[in-house]
Amino acid sequence: MLLWISCYFGNLAGAILVTLLLLGAGSLSQLPPDHALFDGALHKAHQAGSVIFFKGILANWIVCMAVRVALRCKEEIAKTLTLISIVFIFVYLGFEHSIANMGTFSMAILGGGTLTMDEGLHNLFFSTVGNVVGGALLVGMPFTYLNPREREEQLVRVD
Template identity: 40%
Template structure:
């Protein structure tokens, strides 16, 4: 009886069948997305557009500050660009915008844990990315008519950054896409673990700063960047052609899914699937 009793006690203390706190929050998030998508498609589409509204504003202020500072202190633009761009994710997460690269993590976990069907997950992800693009194009067009981007010099931090993206080889875009969405979803997952808003903001800013400063390729962030460049460059960027833009978007999208969907999404879903006490 003593041995049986000890065995039962060991099993109770070392085997955990319920979800980890982090996975509980992710499941709630997935169910909210699924419910909104199925019951109010228009609202889901608008939330996806809003994500790129916030991203477009973050991109605009980041490039504006960088261009201004480059004219004052040479080579200072990159430091300030990365800091200001980081506020984009803060706006998106606090105001519940639907961001395609974050949903790569959510929808992969949703399929792995059988919360939604594969078809539903793909549909949600596709619609989210599509309306991210729609929101980016509309916002970029309107922003191109604002004072900051009305008359840009042929050589500035914004044009130089876009040109650098267009000249990257496909393999580099792909690898940078992987790391970009690893970083984004590290911020997403860590945000779930932090209760206070101030802590969440600080974590998001300093983590997103990593990929923004290193210039990694984030497909959704490139939507407003390329759209704005098309509207304001007026032919000054020779490499800003559809084939180059689509090449960047394709390889960045593929890399982003591997980084955010498979490495972070499937990886952490699998790590938290075992019936052990080592859960997040």
């Protein structure tokens, strides 16, 4: 649990840092008020909590599956193409991933869009819960159950 919390807030800090670098470089100040970044952030935040939750489940399920499939590939090019192909599906279908949204919302809020902190937190709450369900309950637990030998090998390596 401590690892999850550390990763979550570490990613948030990274998203804010990248946004501050973009601001310093002048990249965000050149965007018009109706830019797709600002409109997309508003659309993500203004969805019903239940919609964000289910899109969060799908997002982390497909991202975890992409990583799992890529790990089974032997060649680096196969791993890369697998990840790109599967993550493209995630982006194309508009799924909600809390970590990706941290970057979008940081840029939208600090870059001059009309998205508010409360609107961003609304999305992050429901997408985070959905991501946990999608990743831990729909991928992690079934794979642990279906692959007991892998689990035992990991326990042996830790000791």
